[in-house]
Amino acid sequence: MASYLETVREWFRARLDAPGGLSTPEGATLGLRVLAIWRSRIIAGALRDQNGGRVLGGPFAGMAYVEDATEGALAPRLIGTYEDELHPHLAEALAADPEVILDIGCAEGYYAAGLARLAPRARVHAHDTSETAQAACRRMAELNGVADRVQVGGLFQPGDFQAFAGRRCLVIVDIEGAEDDLLRPDLAPALAGMRLIVETHDVYRPGVLDRLQDRFAATHEITVVRAGPKTSPLPELLRNRSHLDQLLAVWEFRAAPTPWLVMIPKPSA
Known part of the structure; x- marks a missing residue:
C-alpha cells in the first residue's frame, strides 16, 4: 500500500x-x-x-481470496457485491447443471474458483492473456480446494469453443472489447448451444453490444443486464464509515457503462 x-x-x-x-x-x-x-x-x-481475506457475502461467501485483484476493485469482491446484477443469472445457470464452465478473461479467478465451489461436478477452464492473472487464478483455486477441477490457460480463440461442442457449457467472457473478435458463431458453430454471460465494452469497441445481439439473435434468448445501485447490507466495518467510504467500498472502477448480455440457447438451437 x-x-x-x-x-x-x-x-x-x-x-x-x-x-x-x-x-x-x-x-x-x-x-x-x-x-x-x-x-x-x-x-x-x-x-x-x-x-482474513474471505468473501463476506453473495454467492461466493466464504471463498478464500488471493492478496489482490489483478484487474478491477478488490473491495466489492470481498464484500460480495461485485457484479451482483448477475447473481440471479448465475444461479439460473448453475441450476442447469453445467458440465463445463469457460471463464475467459478470468483475472485472479473470482468466477473460476467461485463457480467451481458451487458446481462440484463441473470442470472449469479459466483463460487470461496475463501470466500474472494466470498465476493468481491457480493460487485462488488452490486456496479453495478446487485446483483439481480448474484448468488455467492463456489466449482462447474462436475455434477453441469447438472442443466443447454438444456439452452443457456455461461461458463467461470479460475481455475488454475483444469479445467482438472472440464470439464468432461463423467460426465456432458450437456457440449456438452454449449459455453465455458476456460483459460488453462499447467504451473500447463502439457498437459491440448491438453486434453481438445481432450475431446471436437467431440461436439465443438475449437479456441485456445493466449496472444498478448496490442495495446489499454492508459489513459491520463499513456501517459507521462516511457515506463516501460506503460508496467507494462497492465501486467497481468502471469508467463507463459495460452492460452484460445473458444469452440462453433457444430450444431449436
Missing part, C-alpha cells in the same frame, strides 16, 4: 503544476478517479485484515 501511495503522490506532483493538468474538467475527473482508487484500496486492506 505504501508503494501505491507513492505512485499516487508522484502522479499528482507531475500534474499539479502542469498547464491545464488538473484544472480542466477531464483532468479533475481523472484526479478524482486516482484518489478514489487509492481510497478503495485502503478499504480493501481493512476488509482483508478483518475477515
